[in-house]
Amino acid sequence: MDTVLFNFHDVTLILLSFECLLVAAILSISQPNRPLSTWFFVGFLICHSLMALHELVFWGKEFRLWMLDVSPNLFFLGSYAYYLDGPFLFLFVRALLYKDFALKRVDLLHLLPLALYAFLLVVAFYGLSAADKVQLIETQHIAYSSPFLYFDAASKYLRVGYALFGLALVWRYGLRLQDSVANINRQDLVWLKAMMLTILLLYCLDALLLTVKLHGLVTQNFNMDLLNDLGVSAYHLNFLAINVLVLLKFSRFDTVEAIDSETNSGQDTEDAMTAEWVQRIEQGMQDPAVYALPNISLDKLADALDIPARKLSQILKHHFDTNFYEFVNRRRIEVAKARLADPAFDHQSITDIFYDVGFNSKSVFNTFFKRMVGQTPSQYRETSRREPDGGKGIFQSH
Template sequence: MKAVLFNTHDLALIFTVFICLLFSAFLITLKKGNKLSNYLLACFLLAQAAIPMDNLINFGEAFRGFALDISPNLFYTFGLAFWVEVPLLLLYIKSLVNKNYKLKKTDALYFIPFVLYATYFSFDWLALESASKLDALQNGDIATTPLLDRIIYFFRECFRFSISVLCYLELQKYQKNIKNEFAELESVDLTWLKVLVIGFLVVHINAIFVSIGIIMSYELGIVVDHELLGLTSNYAVLLLITSLIFFSAGNSRIFQGIDKELATNECKLPDSFEPEKINKIETYLVQNKPYLSHLLTLDNLASQLGIGARSLSSIINKHFGKNFFEFINYYRIEESKRLLILEENKSVTMLEIMDKAGFNSKATFNTFFKKLVGKTPTQFRKDHWEKLNAE
């Protein structure tokens, strides 16, 4: 058989559908990890599978005839997924970056546009008789689309873009608050998720231009190559979905989430604390040196001290005037200073000193040392031995 069933553009959409369905099925049956995050990501991927299906049915020659034979209701129905795709991504990100996150009633607000459009769609399309639908599908095309539908399309893309912005802001907030719970930020790499969110942000900006291009081409007579823009988005989404699956599978364990209460209740914290607790923290850090562990977190330290994580965070923020990241790395710098002036460490490399002091990142070590000591670790050691020899 030599007949070509699908062109390259159709294959990109088919691959996207296949990958999304396969990975969503895996997530739904997965028993490990955060179940809510897994379910939200699975729903997001199902929405991502429905969107290329909508494109294939409405614009793919091989699929269009097949869909007509089954039911005219298949047309446009999969397009409902456009309205839920990004809200699901936002909730997925929220479930990743917030510890013990639970869905709230207010989260339903993100789906109001979907409900409104679904209601309109039911009356405008689904309620029509089959004969009317078939006539519209066989005799109509993009050039004859009503202006109202073009305006709704434009509004939809603006809505998707605005929720994408919220996704980005959620990540920014997480990155700002993460220093309250982690002493080694290199172990919490946000790059892959930022690339994903920014990627979809660009795709949604492009979709706005596509909607504007359609209005200009068919309402104003100013021809814009909106088809090329649309095809570019299809390939970009395939790349983003593939990246999401690859990176989320390899990095999902790093997302332990931040305790939202640590950030939201900071202004309500008392200005003074029990001296016993403060003394206990200081004594434990000096005697046991828990900061030498590269993987130390707020929860780890709180467990070792027998103090609640929120209480410990309150003391560190209010009494010591630091976030957890700064607090632990202060002790690590003090330890590195001690190590640098030991006779047996005169020829030891800075990487070894850094490792012995609990640092896992050369950049963090050098930055903090220069900030707190006023000179680089190398210069500090050199000055110490020069001064000692001069005496």
């Protein structure tokens, strides 16, 4: 990048920086009642805008000289963002997936690596004379010197750690979603995992680049061709990943069902598991206005039954030995079984029935029905009318 002004790689970085700032500005001023997750996403975008500018100034000769004319003290301004985009990503995912998330004092620890890096720059760069700063930047000696290179590598490895923690959050969210939602949007979950895996790949590529640099520092033999190829690949993958992430922000993330981050384990279980609570749940689940809601959630069921959401989750787990997803859909299947077995519902197609009982996906209905009953809905409709119980289940209601 030292030979041509505004080459293809420069344009990629400029476009990325401008796009991130533009989207961050749009999100900041256009959305009323912006959730906390949006602000973390805005911070993440601003970081990537600064990082793109930093790469442009750090490796582009003409941009580097221009920055020296302005002030050498501004040269590393964008590098601080490498210590912030990981925390912003992690906090964005937490705030997006868990509705009870709130910032705590312990979250200030995310700023500790940034503070250490700032201290390093004060000692190793800002404390130097203006002439020494200019020489370090012009010769790019600082890019391959041990103090800076170690901290640069630490920032890249730290980002990999944040991406792994973010992926773990999404994975845990997917497992716990069944405790809170009856109709799970699998596509949102797939996109969330794909997003985190893509970002993890990007961060791993950056970490690999710094690993090669560290190897060159130890052996005093830097493979410049390999470093250039890895760096350029990271630029374009970053551009692609950010664009996908922005697209998902506007198309998918608003429909993500946030859940509680924690569920009480066994505390107060005996108090909650009274006959009154259990009876209220069983009676409430007889009402189609409750179980047949396509978007029924743990919170909505708790409101309908006038039971605290965490108490309800606890009762389902310890008394009914199931999670919310299984509990509601078992009830729906029981009603569907009764209708399929009843000649009075012959005028209804299987599609009409699964919509009426609350399912919004034929594949989910068929899969759940086959797992629970051992037959497909059409097979069950043909055979169940010969059974004396008419296909009714534990709730005994249509």
